[in-house]
Amino acid sequence: MVASSRIKVFVRLRPTNEDGKSSKNNTEGIDLPPNLLSLDTVSNTITISSPHPLRNTGRISPGLDQPAGSTNSTLNGGTLSPTTFQFDRLLPPPTTNSSLFQLSCVPLIRSALAGYNATLLTYGQTGAGKTFTTFGPPAGSGGSYKDRGLCARAVAGIFDELKKQDKGGIEVRVSCIEIYNESLFDLLGFAGGEDSQREVDDRKYSKANREAGAGTAVPTLALFESASSGPQVRGLRMVLVQNSEEGLNLLFESQMNRAIAEHQLNDASSRSHCIFTFHFVVRSEGGKVISSKLNIVDLAGSERLVKTEAAGQVQRESNYINKSLSFLEQVVIALASKSRDHIPYRQSKLTHVLKDSLGGNCNTLMIACVWPHLNHLDQTISTLKFATRMQMVKNKPTVNESSKSGVGSAKLLRQIKQLKEELAFHDIVSGRVAVMYEQPTPRDMQKVKDQIFAYIEDEGAEMEVQSLTHTRVIMAEMRRMIIEGKGEVGGGTTIMRTPRREEAGAGEGDGPLEPVGINPLFSGGNLAVEETMLSPTSDAYIARKKQIRGSEDVEAVGDEGVREMTPRSNMSVSPVKKRPEMKTRSPAGKDSNDYSTGQTPPPNVRSASPAQFATPPIKPYVGSDVVEKKAEFESFKLGAGKARSDALNRAKAQVKGKKRNIKELTNEINYNKDRIDFLMAQLRGTESGGSPTSPRAEDPTKQLKAAKKAYRVKMEELNECKSEYKFLLHQKEQCVQSLVTAFDSWIKMKVPEEEDSPVGRKDRTRAPDEDYGDDDDGTASPNLQPQARDYGDEFYSESPRAGRKEQEEYNKAQIQAKERVTERNATLKKSGEWKL
Template sequence: MSSQASPVKVFIRIRPTASFAHELIECPPDQQTLKVRSRKDSNKGKRNNQLSSWVFQLNGVLDNVSQEDTYDRVARSVVLGAFAGYNGTIMCFGQTGAGKTYTMTGAAETYKHRGIIPRALQEVFQEVEHRADHTFSVHLSFLEIYNETMVDLLSSIKKGKSSNSGVLTVIEEPGGGVSVKGLSLHLVHNEEEALNLLFEGEMNRIIGQHALNKHSSRSHCIFTIHIESRSRTLSDAKYITSKLNLVDLAGSERLGKTGSEGQVQMEAMYINKSLSFLEQVILALADSRREHVPFRQSKLTHALKDSLGGNCNTVLVANIYGEAAQIEETLSTLRFATRMKCVQTKPSINEHVDPVLQVRRLEKEIQFLKEELSMCNTLTNRVGVSNEILSERQVEEVRSQVQRYLSGLLDEIPIVSITQIQEVFAQFKKVVLEQQKKLREQLGPRNPRVEKAMNTTPSTVAEVQGSVGAVGEVESCGYGLGLAKSSQKHQRNVSPKPSKARKDKQISRKEGTVSQAPVENTTVQAEQPLNITESDMTTHEPQQQAPEEQHRTDSPPPKTEAFEDFKAERGSEINRILKENKAVLSERTTQLRILTDVINTTKRDLDYITYELRQFRERKQGQGQFVSAEGEPVLEEAELSLVMQLKELKNRYRQAYEDFRSTKTEVSYCQHLVNQCRTRLLTEFERWYNESFLFPGDVLSVLETGPVRPGHIPVDKALTLMDDEEQSDGLPHKLHADSTASFYNAYNRTLKRVRHLHTPDTSFHYTALK
């Protein structure tokens, strides 16, 4: 539970005395300030006449305050906080004989002078009685730390709950709290039982005698009240716990003042040492820059770890003398108290869930839901529907249904109940996993990339089955997944849906006069110049994916999308070259068409003039021949004109035919380049797609040793594409495939050379390449 930091509350309690040093200690009426003066120069260790003064701001100064008022001001809120689930710690600190035990336990012989512990016990049991809507259990423990040894002050009491009868050890709990393993816990039902234990423990405390206190406590004591509270009204598995640590620390003492000797002196050394560790912990806690707090240095600081730096409401009572003789120790105590004020704790409610009750509650809820479901089924005439866990026989029946469904013997699996549906899914999953396993075995030794590809869950069982040793789904534009059987041939026009790009092309064909011939069959036929088409400009763009392919999750992206991505990124350069080649091809094709028209027109004109000339000559034959004065035959003007026309047309025809032939060569060459680029684009895309989404390169090489899949050009062929072309196509220009850039440069250079070979007076000029 979230909590806010709150500082430790600090009170000063002054032991009443007849010789109160009014000139040195002043208690202003606000009861929260203490002014102290001292004549002693603490640096030099000797008295002088200079007065030093200090002002201490505290949460309360208890001067001549009764035990009852002390309890009310110091302890009441902490005790009541325990009923809300907050841990609380109240501890008394101070010089030996200053009144710590008096404050904490009080004078046992007088009821009126009883201290915080008996009053807290009284309050606890009063609250237990008042809070009838809760059940409480109260346990007590009483720990003494004497000369760095932990002692269970209630170990002599029978019936105590103890996790260990041997040595006591401080253990740290998961939430940051601490507990003492082996310390006995005693269930108490009322105040009296609790007080019995308190007094029993007090009796067992080690008491010593020295100059300042006849009954000096020689140990630190932690009396703990453990409270557990559960609601009677709510059938809740939640419950809260809290513990109240009531700590009576041993008093600091100056051996010179107490005159301790022997055992008491040794005890004093232990006490002072552990109090010094306590001061170090407080200093560390008060300094926000300190990362480490040395709690484990002593048993006392370790046992008080959660009281000092944990989720606890913590209050310190610093007990001091009012006499001038103890002013130095008083100042020392007040300085410690001031530091303690800087320590922050984070009180939070200790709420728990009882696992047994939780299970019981959930069982009840399940039962209730079952009854409600059964009622629902009855109301909707679904009698006999059971949502119980399926028996082995029923599971077997579902398995059989799934098998028959997968093999096509069963059209659908009837839905019977939720549990049956879940079992159907489980059986499907089994089938998928089995198929994956088989596939792995077929692909040979484990390969992380194969694993990755295999772990991509296919969308359907059929898909998995289809991919095992059989041809994959023939995707649009001839792309295939999986291995192709040798018997399976590629059918180019399988896909029923044209891609958007293809649709666009078809629209443009309608508008123009473009042939519908498929790409593979496109060749530029020199013998049929009039049939030159633009169909070779059609790209091999992938067609629309099948719908189920599009909606697959955890599967490779549709090839149409992937191809578009590929063209925009990885294959952008080759795609750009392809586009430019196609543009040049288009331009040359247009030129070729124009030349064809010119040739045809010229030929028609030639035929016509030839015919006219023949007619003219036939007519002339009957009229005789004109001759010149020298007797040479002379052409009439009309005949001469026809002859001149004929000559000119022949020249034009010859020139046009020459141009046509060279343009046709260019078209042929451009077409070849376009095909080459396209093949390369598709090959590289195919490889990229397979490597990126399907199989790693080494698997590909295995796959590609078999027959060529539909639309799939073997990778080794693709890689040696340029070499193959150099050897086999007989092109006059060498193509260098070091990179797409050099490829394109070579292409441009070739075109320029072809252009240069043409005579400048040709009627048809090449458009400059970009």
């Protein structure tokens, strides 16, 4: 019999201050008197009373609002006597994401890798810290790398764990679903290449979309129920990830696509539910397949419309959010009640998708986030009541094992076994040992790397290949190295080996160290700091750039992956600075370039680089239009877009600072490495009878030890710094996107569409060779495509008070933005760029 285990609940309290910092007056970071809220972190109880008895008691009905596990509140002379709740853990400020990860995520990762499904979900009112917990602080908010969320930590944690457990054969894929206004969207719908897989079949477009004949490229998803494996998402892209860097890039990618709207309570409120999933598959020799997944769910916040002053589109979203959370509550109530045999999972997409996690075969943990502020006490009580009910839900975690993996029939398995034996026999006869026929383990990979390095370092060396699999692995590894080394093998950047622990002095080996090849991108001497969060040639990066810049030549992207803040020109503003040359070599060998005059490129050029010319003939902006639009953008940055512009500047400054740190650390590492070489040469000289060191000088062996230690320490710091740098670059890109999107909406509201107006011009297409001039610090903006659901800051803050006309304009702008995305995606699909 399968043992059942109840859903665990942690309660996390955010610091009271609006800026997210702990209060100076209160060591706990909570500015509430103990008669309203008191915590006991030993018994994990929280006692709370509301100063608003009517609000608190208004919804209480026996057995519904007063869940078992909490002591009853009673009216006492007009005020409420306190209610006490008990949870698995109570996490007051200053609980960090780092410690929360250890407590919550690590056990779930382990259980998922052992074959059990696992879910971590965050729940709570808007602004209570759900997104901070799952995905970290919003970009440009000043939040730092050390605050990064559980999801980013899980990516790294999973690969660490795989390494620790030496589990080379596990296939890891990631997917990301957004549930927005009761529709499912694939947030990685654009990112997959050959290494991605679609669930069930390859129908990526919803039936409704196809029937409508429009919007065919919007990666909406359909949900259906499979008799054997429960709810499945049809068309979901699940991208294969080989290492944590790839995983992080996909995570960033998905979050960039997530709709963010502003409203009064939370500057970066998530208007959707988001489910980031890691899928694991282990295929054993006997044909058994164990599959499991880890879901990390960031639920949208419940909100009181009166408090958020939401209106228009935002209000509609709030209604959807509140409705789906209320269905979630109904499911939880039904599951917690012994007498209910029907659980209304199918009432909403959210509960349907989460069916496994609620009352299913999953290890589930909920982190209830609360905002312990006087204004939010009633919402806090609601959250705690819901959390208490959640604790009563029982799941039955089981290992998901199957033997029908497509090759699982007994006959096929027998055949495979025979063939393997045959192969082994041939290997023995031909004197070959340990031939690689299957997925390499980490140890195999290390051997492959060594083989490649030996091949590169020694001109006369030959590369011995054992099997087709081995050849493929070598090619893939070389490709990866070249990509990371920016393709300059034998040129400015040399592929260098990352020093292994022993070489950095961790072991006793005294062999000479490689030149400081800390990483091909940080190579010593000729420092090449990694310039972009996504490797500029990585699939995910290219996909992203294609997505946001349409058919533009993505390789023209600047150093830091983002360019100077010129708004996207296909909306309303064109570049001002350099007009770039997009050189394409014609068959005649001449450089054909500059189609900026609107000329359609000749057919030979089209075929030479379809990506560059996938858009229809282009009508560029010229002369004063450009200047005017640029001026509009500048005025936007000083006025309505100031907060976003400031956030971007802060993010840029952080990136610069981190880059400086990396340079300094690299210099120190180079210094230590030179010193180690020097001391080793000295020691070798002494051993071979060379001149002895002065008796007053410190023992060179000791010095060598110290230098190695310093080298190791700096290397660790550098690795940390590199991760932080990538994180900051990602944040900067988010700020860019946010500013550009806001500008688009702003300009649209400001200038109604007029054919003759440069900023309101209907023809928003642009020349393929437009450039985005570098700004002072060398950063530049990508040509971001509009997001279907972005909101300009001043619109949102104005919209509740704005008149009907403005509101209509606002809604119209939203619809048009959606149409533009749809149109652009359709073009991409037609041009074949959809499948990267």
